[in-house]
Amino acid sequence: MATIDSVQADLYRVPLASALTDSTHGEMVDFELITVRVRDADGAEGLGYTYTVHAGGAAVHAMVQHYFADLLLGRDADEIERRWQDMWWLLHYGGRGGHVTSAISAVDIALWDLKGRRSGLPLWRLFGGYDPRVPVYAGGIDLELPLPELLAQADRFQDNGFRAIKMKVGRADLAEDVERVAAMRDHLGSTFPLMADANMKWTADQAVRAARALSDSDLFWLEEPTVPEDFTGHARVLHEGGVPVATGENLHTLDEFHRAMSESAVSFPEPDVSNCGGYTVFRKICALAEAHHLPVTSHGVHDLTVHALAAAPNRTYMEAHGFGLDAYLAQPLHIDDGHAVAPELPGHGVALDFDRLETLRA
Numbered sequence: 001m002a003t004i005d006s007v008q009a010d011l012y013r014v015p016l017a018s019a020l021t022d023s024t025h026g027e028m029v030d031f032e033l034i035t036v037r038v039r040d041a042d043g044a045e046g047l048g049y050t051y052t053v054h055a056g057g058a059a060v061h062a063m064v065q066h067y068f069a070d071l072l073l074g075r076d077a078d079e080i081e082r083r084w085q086d087m088w089w090l091l092h093y094g095g096r097g098g099h100v101t102s103a104i105s106a107v108d109i110a111l112w113d114l115k116g117r118r119s120g121l122p123l124w125r126l127f128g129g130y131d132p133r134v135p136v137y138a139g140g141i142d143l144e145l146p147l148p149e150l151l152a153q154a155d156r157f158q159d160n161g162f163r164a165i166k167m168k169v170g171r172a173d174l175a176e177d178v179e180r181v182a183a184m185r186d187h188l189g190s191t192f193p194l195m196a197d198a199n200m201k202w203t204a205d206q207a208v209r210a211a212r213a214l215s216d217s218d219l220f221w222l223e224e225p226t227v228p229e230d231f232t233g234h235a236r237v238l239h240e241g242g243v244p245v246a247t248g249e250n251l252h253t254l255d256e257f258h259r260a261m262s263e264s265a266v267s268f269p270e271p272d273v274s275n276c277g278g279y280t281v282f283r284k285i286c287a288l289a290e291a292h293h294l295p296v297t298s299h300g301v302h303d304l305t306v307h308a309l310a311a312a313p314n315r316t317y318m319e320a321h322g323f324g325l326d327a328y329l330a331q332p333l334h335i336d337d338g339h340a341v342a343p344e345l346p347g348h349g350v351a352l353d354f355d356r357l358e359t360l361r362a
Contacts, residue, residue, distance in 0.1 A: 002040040002077040002118060007107070009064035010035045011057050012360040020141035020322050023170025023201035025053050028141070031323045032057030032362065035352065036064055036106040038114055040077050046114025047350060048106040050274035051300070051323060056099055057362065063103035067091060072107070080111045084280050097252035101277055108278025109304060109348070116347035124342040127283060127311035132342040134309045134318050136302070136335060137164035137195065141322040143171065147180060151187045163338030164193035164317050166223070169210070170201030178213050185217040193317070195246070197223035204233030211241025220317075221246040221268050228256075234265035246270045248285075249299035253277070257285045261292040268316060272299040279308055286312040302340060303333050303350045310342040328353045 012033045020028045032052040039045045050060060068087055075083060087104045094100065116123045124132060138157040142150055150167065157165055167184055169177040181196055188194055196219050202210060207225035214222070221244040226233045228250040238245045248270035251257055254277070260266045269289045273282040286308065289296040295316035298305045302320045309315040318340055326332040330351040334341045343349035 002042070002044070002114065004038060004072045004075050004077050005041045006037075006039045007064065007069040007072050008037045008039075009061050009069070009106075010037075010354075010357075011061040011362045012357050013057075013362045014323075014325070014328075014357075014360055016323070021144040022141055022168050022197070022199040023143055024199045027144075028053060033325075033357075033360075034060045034064070034102075034106055035354075035357075036110045038072070038077065038107065038110040040114060040118075044114060044118050046077075046110040046112070046117060046347065047352065048109030048111070048113060048278070049301070049304075049352075050102045050106040052099075052102070059099045060103045060106070063091065063100060064107060068103065068107055077111055077114055080108065080115065080280060083111060084108055084277065097256070101252040102275045105274050105276065105278040105281075108280050109273065112279045113347035113350075120346050122342060122344050122346060123279070123307035123348050124310035127279075127307065130311050130313050130315075132310050132344075133336070133339040134306050134315060134342065135164070135338060136162065136320050136340040137166055137193065137317045138162040139166045139197075139319045139321050141168060143168035147183055150180065150184065154184065154187060161335040161337060162320070164195070164220070166195035166197055166319070168199065169196045169214075170198040174206075174210055174213060177210065178217075181214055181217045181219070190218070193220045194218075195220045195223060195317075198225050200224045200227050200250070202226055204230060204236050207233065207237045208241045211237055211243040215242060219243055223247065223270070224249070231260055231263045231265040234260070235263055238265065238267060244268060246297055248272070248276075251276065254281050254284050254288070257288060261288060261294060267294065268297045269294055270297045270299050270319075272301065273305050273308060274301045282308045283311070286314065290314045303329065304348055306333060306340045306342045307348055325352070328356055 223246040244267035246268035
């Protein structure tokens with residue numbers, strides 16, 4: 001039995017190398033990083049983390065430090081499903097998704113990392129293993145980049161080993177989106193996988209119109225064309241717009257993913273392991289997608305996600321997100337000819353430079 005001896009949560013504000021833009025979050029110059037370290041009575045430690053855009057990180061930090069820590073102390077760290085249920089029901093009245101699920105995710109990831117470290121196995125093997133080489137795309141957050149810079153960024157992505165790219169859409173004038181996507185398609189060639197992400201910008205009617213207008217560019221998928229709660233609208237975009245739909249980064253529970261799949265509202269379920277409930281729920285979403293004969297993709301925290309998708313037979317492209325932590329990692333995720341390679345280190349293998357992060361403490 002691995003008894004939990006301490007739980008430590010920390011909050012940092014991490015600057016981005018350059019300002020990033022999309023249709024709903026506007027300009028982003030930094031993000032909030034919430035880390036969780038769980039130690040057992042033998043001194044072994046597991047690391048988990050989540051993040052927020054613009055605001056809300058202090059709430060996630062407080063949930064872990066002031067509610068979950070006392071709940072977890074003295075409990076068996078190997079009973080991860082039990083610990084997940086304990087956290088869920090402790091804060092269910094004020095939670096059932098949102099910031100609570102992000103807080104649960106960070107703890108859950110730390111518990112799985114601890115289990116992997118204690119067992120000496122990388123998580124993708126502990127999860128059952130499928131293939132450590134996971135197809136990966138570069139997730140551009142680039143709505144306001146001038147077209148020449150957008151195309152130059154695509155070249156840099158390819159130079160760095162990416163063989164699929166996502167760009168942002170959702171400008172005030174749809175004609176500009178169509179022009180930019182067409183230019184990107186011409187630049188990349190007809191067979192290069194190209195995705196577009198609207199970040200919830202449109203109504204369902206607008207999204208159907210946009211999907212039809214973008215049809216000549218042969219998108220691999222159109223992501224978050226409308227607000228995440230509108231499953232009927234997403235189904236309309238998929239069936240009336242004639243383009244595959246990816247969505248899920250703003251869905252925070254297994255039940256929401258079940259609704260999206262059962263209502264034929266998604267082609268590529270897209271969970272974020274840091275806000276859907278951690279590895280415990282991410283893997284259930286992958287299994288649910290497999291039962292619906294759907295390929296699963298991902299959002300965010302690629303250094304952690306690669307293990308879950310390396311164990312999923314129905315995985316498709318994993319996102320390499322713009323909110324990267326490479327500058328604070330001992331060993332950044334390796335990209336090789338269009339694939340992210342899951343490491344063989346015990347646990348998830350992510351080691352953060354906490355001394356350097358200390359200067360960013362929020």
